[in-house]
Amino acid sequence: MLLDLHSLWNGRRKIRGGVHPEAHKQSTADKPIVTDFPLPERLYLPLQQHLGQPAEPVVKVGDTVLKGQLVAVAQGPVSAPVHASTSGMVVEIADYPAPHVSGLPTLTLVLEPDGEDKWIETTGVDDPFALTPDEICAKVNAAGIVGMGGAAFPSAMKLNLGWKTRIHTLIINGGECEPYLTCDDRLMRERAQGIVEGTAIMRHGLEAPKAVVAIEDNKPEAFQAMSAAARDYPGVEVVQVPSLYPMGWEKNLATHITGLEIPAGGRPTDVGVLLHNVATAYAVREAVRYGRPLISRVVTVSGQALDEPRNVEAPLGTLLSELLDFCGLQPEHAERYVMGGPMMGDPLPRIDVPVVKKTSGILALTPEELRANDTRPCIRCGRCVTACPVGLLPLEMMTRIRAGQFDAAVGFGLKDCISCSSCSYVCPSSIPLVQYFKYANGELISRQQTQQKNDHTKRLAEEKQQRLERAKQRRAQPKTAGA
Numbered sequence: 001m002l003l004d005l006h007s008l009w010n011g012r013r014k015i016r017g018g019v020h021p022e023a024h025k026q027s028t029a030d031k032p033i034v035t036d037f038p039l040p041e042r043l044y045l046p047l048q049q050h051l052g053q054p055a056e057p058v059v060k061v062g063d064t065v066l067k068g069q070l071v072a073v074a075q076g077p078v079s080a081p082v083h084a085s086t087s088g089m090v091v092e093i094a095d096y097p098a099p100h101v102s103g104l105p106t107l108t109l110v111l112e113p114d115g116e117d118k119w120i121e122t123t124g125v126d127d128p129f130a131l132t133p134d135e136i137c138a139k140v141n142a143a144g145i146v147g148m149g150g151a152a153f154p155s156a157m158k159l160n161l162g163w164k165t166r167i168h169t170l171i172i173n174g175g176e177c178e179p180y181l182t183c184d185d186r187l188m189r190e191r192a193q194g195i196v197e198g199t200a201i202m203r204h205g206l207e208a209p210k211a212v213v214a215i216e217d218n219k220p221e222a223f224q225a226m227s228a229a230a231r232d233y234p235g236v237e238v239v240q241v242p243s244l245y246p247m248g249w250e251k252n253l254a255t256h257i258t259g260l261e262i263p264a265g266g267r268p269t270d271v272g273v274l275l276h277n278v279a280t281a282y283a284v285r286e287a288v289r290y291g292r293p294l295i296s297r298v299v300t301v302s303g304q305a306l307d308e309p310r311n312v313e314a315p316l317g318t319l320l321s322e323l324l325d326f327c328g329l330q331p332e333h334a335e336r337y338v339m340g341g342p343m344m345g346d347p348l349p350r351i352d353v354p355v356v357k358k359t360s361g362i363l364a365l366t367p368e369e370l371r372a373n374d375t376r377p378c379i380r381c382g383r384c385v386t387a388c389p390v391g392l393l394p395l396e397m398m399t400r401i402r403a404g405q406f407d408a409a410v411g412f413g414l415k416d417c418i419s420c421s422s423c424s425y426v427c428p429s430s431i432p433l434v435q436y437f438k439y440a441n442g443e444l445i446s447r448q449q450t451q452q453k454n455d456h457t458k459r460l461a462e463e464k465q466q467r468l469e470r471a472k473q474r475r476a477q478p479k480t481a482g483a
Contacts, residue, residue: 188222394423
């Protein structure tokens with residue numbers, strides 16, 4: 001199905017709910033990306049920086065590697081390889097704390113840089129548009145590219161899925177609606193040509209008729225830069241969308257751009273739409289045209305506990321603590337550290353954890369930047385219902401969760417919640433609604449895992465009993481003559 005995007009754009013669909021949180025972007029938005037961040041003494045590369053199975057190491061302790069060299073291969077259908085962020089020596093492969101709210105350890109490859117930053121020999125192509133869709137997918141897969149907007153889903157698998165489902169519209173998400181974060185904004189201002197070419201390469205690989213780069217209307221400089229870069233690519237259109245959180249949610253953006261409603265429980269690909277982040281598009285161009293794997297990313301380092309907030313291009317594996325120190329961290333003023341944005345990001349129990357492929361930002365927030373923890377009883381104002389972009393009833397879900405009625409909460413749409421925090425943001429009683437939902441989802445997953453474990457144990461016991469019964473029957477059978 002071909003869409004007349006101009007007519008759809010003229011009559012674009014209004015999205016449901018949403019909020020206007022204070023932006024807090026001014027401290028970093030107008031500062032160029034720092035590209036000369038000094039190499040750390042050690043880089044910590046988790047073998048699972050993506051959704052799916054962790055990668056498997058192909059190097060051992062004591063091996064020397066070059067920048068961009070493959071150090072761990074993908075395992076299973078949903079996985080992504082890992083590459084060395086610089087040249088140096090592998091000094092350890094062991095468990096190390098993950099950049100996650102749990103702080104639990106994950107298998108990590110520790111690299112000690114040699115200071116030479118010497119690249120492995122790479123092979124690019126002069127004309128990416130002469131490649132077949134399979135060849136493009138193979139290059140993206142080999143480069144270890146994942147969704148860099150936060151989802152971390154392996155990009156090659158997403159491109160391959162999109163090609164199989166016949167995508168008519170590729171949307172590149174340049175919304176960056178989360179407060180504080182400006183890494184995508186700066187990337188669009190400074191590397192627009194690369195992003196647009198990456199978009200065109202993905203469109204070619206998907207064989208999609210149209211690609212649309214969507215940028216919130218509070219980023220005029222990015223819009224101008226991207227529009228100028230897109231003039232050489234007739235299949236790529238750059239448009240502005242309203243500055244409204246969470247405009248960057250894929251279902252919101254897909255519906256707003258195309259006018260197509262995504263079915264409940266479905267994905268944009270169900271209606272012929274595929275979304276990628278602008279940083280992902282840039283990484284695709286680097287991989288396909290130049291043969292460079294994903295080994296660094298731009299990270300917004302912000303918050304009032306810093307002397308000099310900025311956007312830094314950091315090697316993957318850099319500790320967040322080193323990025324914060326580079327930007328003048330005043331630890332005595334920091335009340336909370338958040339990886340990502342304040343609405344959907346993860347509060348971190350420690351900051352000596354590494355930058356990974358999905359790390360869009362690290363925030364050092366002061367008490368003044370945090371909402372006062374003075375929860376009061378619900379006044380049933382309904383603001384949470386109005387703000388919810390999914391159209392859920394947050395109050396009803398919370399009431400069931402408080403009563404331990406998790407299945408009832410599922411009946412009110414718990415599984416459809418995207419944890420955007422819009423309901424918590426508008427609540428006049430400061431009720432941490434989204435925390436209830438995260439807790440309930442975690443409890444349901446735990447129960448499901450326990451049930452699966454019990455079922456597995458029961459099945460093993462039954463199989464053992466059947467073996468014992470068969471053995472007993474064999475012993476009870478009379479022996480044949482001459483035996």
